[in-house]
Amino acid sequence: MYGWIWRHLPGNTPIRAVIALLLVLGIVYVLFQYVFPWAEPLLPFGNVTVDEGGTG
Known part of the structure; x- marks a missing residue:
């Protein structure tokens, strides 16, 4: 593919x-x-829970 381009x-x-x-x-600019930004709400990475306190 790259050779063809x-x-x-x-x-x-x-x-x-x-x-x-x-x-x-240009491709990197369009992606960012x-x-x-369009795909971010569709991804589950924002649903992170961190418990307070620890084991110890």
């Missing part, structure tokens, strides 16, 4: 590397701004 990017190797980096940064 690399072959379809325009330009020579340095330009392809810059474009690939921009694509990765839209996908993760």
